[in-house]
Amino acid sequence: MMTVEEVLSSNLYTQQVKKLYKVGDILGLHADQLEALATPERVIQVKIQVQSNDGKIKTFTGWRSQHNSALGPYKGGVRYHPNVTQDEVIALSMIMTWKNSLLQLPYGGGKAGIRIDPKMLTRTEIEMLSRNFIDALYKYIGSDIDIPAPDVNTDSQIMAWFLDEYNKVSGKIDPGAFTGKPIELGGLSVREYSTGLGVAHVTKLASEKFMDGVEEKKIIIQGFGNLSTYTAKFLSEMGAKVVGISDSKGGVLNYEGINVDKALELKRATGSVINYPGKQVSNDELLVSECDILIPGALENVINKFNAPKVKAKLIVEGANGPLTADADSILRERGIPVVPDILANSGGVVGSYVEWANNKMGEIIEEEEAKKLILNRMERAFNEMYSKYNKLGDQDLRSAAMIVAVERVVKAMKTRGLI
Structure with missing residues (x-):
């Protein structure tokens, strides 16, 4: 029998849909519009196999959810965790859509996860896992398509393996395809x-x-x-x-x-x-x-x-x-x-990723202090916008105020594109 904690952690997607529908009611959105907002544009499931030192083949499941691209390419992290589920990945990609919209970043929302306990793998096996994950996904990612980043149990070294493998299999040199990279590969220390x-x-x-x-x-x-x-x-x-x-x-x-x-x-x-x-x-x-x-x-x-x-x-x-x-x-x-x-x-991470991505696109011209200032200014602007909406609404909480700002931007972009 599942514990209360397991039940609660298994329905993150349901929780996020509830929060969306609450905001949708305030904004007067129709059921079909809400369904379009709640449904990811694409979910990719992949099988990843790793050969251990003893010759045995270990098989793992991974997902990448590309939730919404109305505001730009998908953006979001990759996590390695034994409790990762498809629903969790979809929910997190939805959160990224609202986060990027609220911060006025030129991105939609994405997220990835591999169901694995990285503590049970050697460093060599983690590298093989990471490279094989990109082999399965490379057609769906890139600096103008979908830009992964670190998340739970992933770091700059894993982003380095991602980038190297992506360059090999795609035939492209595209440092902006991943953020949270080592400084030597176009990353920023501020990230x-x-x-x-x-x-x-x-x-x-x-x-x-x-x-x-x-x-x-x-x-x-x-x-x-x-x-x-x-x-x-x-x-x-x-x-x-x-x-x-x-x-x-x-x-x-x-x-x-x-x-x-x-x-x-x-x-x-x-x-x-x-x-x-x-x-x-x-x-x-x-x-x-x-x-x-x-x-x-x-x-x-x-x-x-x-x-x-x-x-x-x-x-x-x-x-x-x-x-x-x-x-x-x-x-x-x-x-x-x-x-x-x-x-x-917690949007400082994706704002930092945005600064890194823009720096890669422009050719490495941003210094650390300038990057730090950009992050703080962008977050303060978003905070003030949320707080102003909160005061204007009067009878809602901060989450509703923030999500109203974020969802409204996505809705306007989707309407302009003729998507809803």
Whole structure:
């Protein structure tokens, strides 16, 4: 029998459709228009085979969902995870459509995933897996078609293998076909930390609207991967006090404040943050612990109808994609707890990817500080647009305001093209 958590994590697509239909009702969209918006333009399923050192053939399944191209080529990451499903990949590609639209990037939404536990493969096998994935997909990607990037359990090295294999099998030299690449292959150093930088910046902007700023505020961050680590670092530099962090093995609370660099050193040395001085808690306990700002930055659907009534934070910023269910949205709205949605909060990564892609297209002319400024300015503009819509609506939450802005742009583009 599936646990509650498994059930909730298995229907991310259903949750995203619920959120879309809520916004569609506000915008007065017809059922056929909503169906067109909810349905991906193309979903590609591929079989990927890897030969291990002992000669055995391992077979894995992967997907690429190309959700919507009304605003431009598909854009979104590739994740390697044992729980990846086709529905999850489609849902995440839909989120990318709204995210790119909200940030006024010239992209549609895409996402890919391979159902695999990368910890069970050697480095050589991961390289073979990555190259074989591109062999199966190369006809459907490119800098003007679909631009993959890193996501869960993928990084700049995997993007390097992707690019090299793509160049070989396509016969093209197209560095803009992938983002999040190593600097030597046309990547930008800002891309490494741009998602965490964006989450921290949006948290600062929201705290200025809903409380008296971020300084000295107690912050809990679920997760301690790339995104959450950089988020914690930047927020600490802003004067906030990180009091709770976690990884897959559990979490730790320390209301004296957590030194992010020391926690990172400890995680590297011991494999987990739970050994940091403080009170050890489960991830579930962490989400409902005392704090000013909660940043769920790991998995989807972790805040739901079961624990949303127990959340003690005064502000939630979605670091991960889809960490709140539609039911949780309603409960938190009734409780008066603002939620900054994922399509804005964690968009620093795709804005960083946009800067990298544009730099590749123009011939490598952007410096790091200029790139950083472009990312922060683009996110601040989107935040102000969302907040203005939120105030104008009066009776809606921040997610609805952000999605109204995003969906409206996609609808206008599709109508202009004659697609709906």
